Amino acid sequence: MGNVFLYVLLFIVFILFLSSFFTVKQQTAAIIERFGKFGSIRHAGLHWKVPLIDKISGRINLKIQQLDVIIETKTKENVFVKMKVSVQFKVIQEKVYEAFYKLEYPHDQITSYVFDVVRAEVPKLKLDDVFERKDDIAIAVKRELNDAMTTYGYDIINTLITDIDPDIQVKNAMNRINAADREKSAAEYEAEAQRIRIVAKAKAEAESKRLQGQGIADQRREIARGLVESVDVLNKVGINSQEASALIVVTQHYDTLQSIGSDTNSNLILLPNSPQAGSDMLNNMVASFTASNQVGEAMKNASKKKKDDDSNRYIEPETDFDNDED
Template identity: 90%
Template sequence: MGNIILGVIIFFGLIIFLSSFFTVKQQTSVIVERFGKFHSIRHAGLQLKLPLIDRIAGRVNLKIQQLDVIIETKTKENVFVKMKVSVQFKVIQEKVYDAFYKLEFPHDQITSYVFDVVRAEVPKLKLDDVFERKDDIAVAVKRELNEAMSGYGYDIINTLITDIDPDPQVKHAMNRINAADREKSAAEYEAEAQRIRIVAKAKAEAESKRLQGQGIADQRREIARGLVESVDVLNKVGINSQEASALIVVTQHYDTLQAIGSDTNSNLILLPNSPQAGSDMLNNMVASFTASNQVGESIKNGNRKCEEDKRKNTPLLPPAESPDDKTE
């Protein structure tokens, strides 16, 4: 019986002895209380406490933590948006006591301050400005949290606005606006391209017409030179200018008929094209030359008569007095 009691005492004594030792992990602090009162803060490593007297009140994480806060608020133009604010914070190692004893729920405290700052800043801005100035909002949240939480032993490392989600209808309207702007830009670029194509085409046509006109002028000039040379050759053999011109026209007429007849795929019909057409054309041409000569002679006679009438009707001026006559 005595051995059993001794064994039980040794067993409980061993348990009490082993409970005097505990370990603390890296980046962790342990709060030790004695009879319910704060006694000490233990850091990483093997630690010793008095059994049945000291107890571990809690463990404080010294690593950087992140708290994601979802906030719904409205902008200056009464557009509701949901914002996700990520707060990165940690407990200051020198202020573990304040972090453990002063705040019961630090996450709730941080969330409250984030709500307060965001709902004070966002209603001052329009929706587009919220997207453009989200970094300014994040800085304002960090500044406010640092001032509030540093007294409780917390250090705010950074605050990030990771998401801005407007109301679905507003988002759809914004997408339509952006699509309309892009369509407008595309239409403007397309119109500009069309204008450039039209201008280039007009310039090309103008240049083509100019070169075509120049070619026609050169062609007619060469034809005229050829006709002059032909007339000179015919004059040398006793054919006058009218007959030479008539002969050239008739020759060109039959050359044209021959060229048209040589093309089997041509649908062109030259009118008149009877055998009598050449003779009629020659007679008409001779009559035209004769009439033109008569008209030219009558015009010359009329001009000559007008000059003689002017000469007859012009009064003669008296002779001017000489200086010698005035002196006498």
């Protein structure tokens, strides 16, 4: 009986001896308490504690952790948005005691500060500014959290606004506005392209007309030079200028009839087309030139007479003054 009791006692002592050893994982800290009072902090490795006296009260994770906080708030124009703020934090290794004993629920504390800062910053901004200045909001959150959580042994590594989600109706309205702006820009570009095409076409037509006019002028100049040469040749063989002109007109008249007749698809009819037509044309041209010369001479004489009358009216007052003196 005594041997059995001895064996049991030895077994219990052996179990207690084994339980006095414990290990702490890397990037973890263990809190040792003795009779409910803080004793020590143990870091990574194999450790020993007094059986039945020392107790592992808890373990603290020293790795960088991330907490995602989803917040619903409104902007300056009363548009409600949901924002996702990711907070990356860790326990300061030198402040494990504060992190374990001063703050019981760190996630809730961090969430409260994030809500407070975001709901203070976002209502100052319009919806477009919230998207553009999300980094400024994240910096404000980090600054506020660092000031508050350092006291409790936590270091805020970074804060990121990973999502901004407006109401579905606001999204649709923004998409419609964006689509309308793009259509407006497309219409402006198309109008500008059309204007460029019209201007280029007008310049091309103007250049074409200029070259065409220059060609016609050159053609008429050569025709006139040819007519002068033809008249000179005819004068040399004893044909006077009037007969030469009539011969040239008749020749050109028949050349025109020949060119019209050579085109089988032409529907043009030249009237009159009798041999007398060339002579009548020449007589009419001569009469027109003669009448034009007479009108020109009459206008010159009238203008000269008007100038003489104006000169006489300007001299008459001086003549009357001289008569009065006499």
